[in-house]
Amino acid sequence: MRWTWRNLDSIGAALGEHVLLVGAALLLAAAVALPLGVLAARRPVLRAAAMGGSAVLYSVPTLALFALLVPLLGLGFRAALLALASYAMPVLLRAVVTGLEGVAPAVRDAADGMGLTARQKLWQVELPLALPSMLAGLRVAVATLVSAATVAAYIGGGGLGVLILTGLDQGHTEKILVGATLVCALALAADVALRRMQRA
Amino acid sequence: MIELRGVTKAWPGGAGVQALDLTVPEGTCCALIGPSGCGKTTTLRLVNRLVEPDAGSIRIAGQDALAQDPVQLRRGIGYVIQEGGLFPHRRVGANVAVVPALLGWDAARTRARVEEVLALVGLDPAVYRDRWPHQLSGGERQRVGVARALAADPPVLLLDEPFGAVDPLRRAQLQEEVLALLKRLRKTVLLVTHDVQEAVRLGDSVALMRAGRLVQHAPPAAMLARPADGFAADFLGADRALTRLGLFRISDAARDAATVPGEALPEATTLRDALSAMLERGVRALPVTEGGSLSLEALLASR
Structure with a gap:
């Protein structure tokens, strides 16, 4: 444990980087998935393209995706962020589309018939009713990102993966364990927090 | 409108x-x-x-x-x-x-x-x-x-x-x-x-x-x-003729003054239900709660 006490600040920095990477990637993914999902839920052709495309994107292994992006974006935080965002986006997109599609046709019809504009219908009726599905998607995306962000260390993205990778390199068991434990704890904590939100 | x-x-x-x-x-x-x-x-x-x-x-x-x-x-x-x-x-x-x-x-x-x-x-x-x-x-x-x-x-x-x-x-x-x-x-x-x-x-x-x-x-x-x-x-x-009878009530039909035996029906009863009661009881006239009676002839004539 001596290494841990002496390196608390760099461990904290790695944890901070990890959270930042996950958080920024989520925001970026949501910024794309939300409008795209809203559009796709209304247009069958776009829906098929978006869902098909996102299924392909999601099935690419994390490390392969990172490797593919390196020639385009080089190494570092930005490349890792983009890779993670493109990993979470399909999950969120699917959640938005299925959430919106789950709104009962009678409810939409009533909203139209009472004179809600398309925008009022979206914000007051469709999105609130799609919220449970979107939160469920967010939970999956967060769990995926916390673990995928570990791999970001390979392309210099920083985060807790750095502790694990360098630990493996140096045969430093304590370093490996600290990194791995913190990743697990982060994933669990995020899941508990989001599950609370889902229930509320 | x-x-x-x-x-x-x-x-x-x-x-x-x-x-x-x-x-x-x-x-x-x-x-x-x-x-x-x-x-x-x-x-x-x-x-x-x-x-x-x-x-x-x-x-x-x-x-x-x-x-x-x-x-x-x-x-x-x-x-x-x-x-x-x-x-x-x-x-x-x-x-x-x-x-x-x-x-x-x-x-x-x-x-x-x-x-x-x-x-x-x-x-x-x-x-x-x-x-x-x-x-x-x-x-x-x-x-x-x-x-x-x-x-x-x-x-x-x-x-x-x-x-x-x-x-x-x-x-x-x-x-x-x-x-x-x-x-x-x-x-x-x-x-x-x-x-x-x-x-x-x-x-x-x-x-x-x-x-x-x-x-x-x-x-x-x-x-x-x-x-x-x-x-x-x-x-x-x-059964549209019966459906139609369901739109009218005993109060819409001509009433006989004569009293007849049996359980009386209120005049808010539809003619369809009155006809059904006649069929069920096998009678040609029904007593009405409010007084008098309804005959089969009056029921048919009220169409």
């Missing part, structure tokens, strides 16, 4: 509406019936422009509906659909307040109106205002749906199969109650149903449609007595 003139709407798969003329006078209820795909729901949705016509004119309370902004138009027309179409994420009170909120009413006025219309449809505001839709029975949801449609006091209401999801035992009572309320409030109502019994009981007039065209538009008793063609006769059913 609702007036459709030469209204046409073609759908790619058929089931549109062709050159439809239909007038619903102010304060009356017109029941649209016909087999599925006849265009009755399309007709209803043309009135609040959830469906845009290809041709023709639509006037509501003298105003050209096609010249108005469709969203504004809909805020002035009550709309009730099967199961009520309540917003599941909002409480009963907030559901009823949807249109007042869209119209920008202040909180106090909205709150007072919500209580007023909930009471009108027979729901105690103190009990129901804060419930969620999923905590209500089918009939209660439907009542809330009607209250919501009445909230902004629109002159015209559109009802699309509004009683379809209600438990059959309660349906008749709910139908009568809602229609009596709409009549009392002098609303002009267009009602879509696939049920002949419901149409003749609730409609001041019945409009029978087939393949996008109006086959016959007449008061229920007249339509049941004289169907326009073989299709109308078939659709109204082989």
Whole structure:
């Protein structure tokens, strides 16, 4: 444990980087998935393209995706962020589309018939009713990102993966364990927090 | 008043509406019936422009509906659909307040109106205002749906199969109650149903449609007595004469002064039920609670 006490600040920095990477990637993914999902839920052709495309994107292994992006974006935080965002986006997109599609046709019809504009219908009726599905998607995306962000260390993205990778390199068991434990704890904590939100 | 003139709407798969003329006078209820795909729901949705016509004119309370902004138009027309179409994420009170909120009413006025219309449809505001839709029975949801449609006091209401999801035992009572309320409030109502019994009981007039065209538009008793063609006769059913008897009550028929034995029927009993009682008892005359008796001859003559 001596290494841990002496390196608390760099461990904290790695944890901070990890959270930042996950958080920024989520925001970026949501910024794309939300409008795209809203559009796709209304247009069958776009829906098929978006869902098909996102299924392909999601099935690419994390490390392969990172490797593919390196020639385009080089190494570092930005490349890792983009890779993670493109990993979470399909999950969120699917959640938005299925959430919106789950709104009962009678409810939409009533909203139209009472004179809600398309925008009022979206914000007051469709999105609130799609919220449970979107939160469920967010939970999956967060769990995926916390673990995928570990791999970001390979392309210099920083985060807790750095502790694990360098630990493996140096045969430093304590370093490996600290990194791995913190990743697990982060994933669990995020899941508990989001599950609370889902229930509320 | 609702007036459709030469209204046409073609759908790619058929089931549109062709050159439809239909007038619903102010304060009356017109029941649209016909087999599925006849265009009755399309007709209803043309009135609040959830469906845009290809041709023709639509006037509501003298105003050209096609010249108005469709969203504004809909805020002035009550709309009730099967199961009520309540917003599941909002409480009963907030559901009823949807249109007042869209119209920008202040909180106090909205709150007072919500209580007023909930009471009108027979729901105690103190009990129901804060419930969620999923905590209500089918009939209660439907009542809330009607209250919501009445909230902004629109002159015209559109009802699309509004009683379809209600438990059959309660349906008749709910139908009568809602229609009596709409009549009392002098609303002009267009009602879509696939049920002949419901149409003749609730409609001041019945409009029978087939393949996008109006086959016959007449008061229920007249339509049941004289169907326009073989299709109308078939659709109204082989028991249409009995259905028609159900529209009249003992009080509508001539009464004999003679007293006859047996259990008396109140004069609010329909002639259909009176005939059924005669068949059941094997008699040609029935005593009436209010005095005198009803003979089979008088019953038949009252047609």
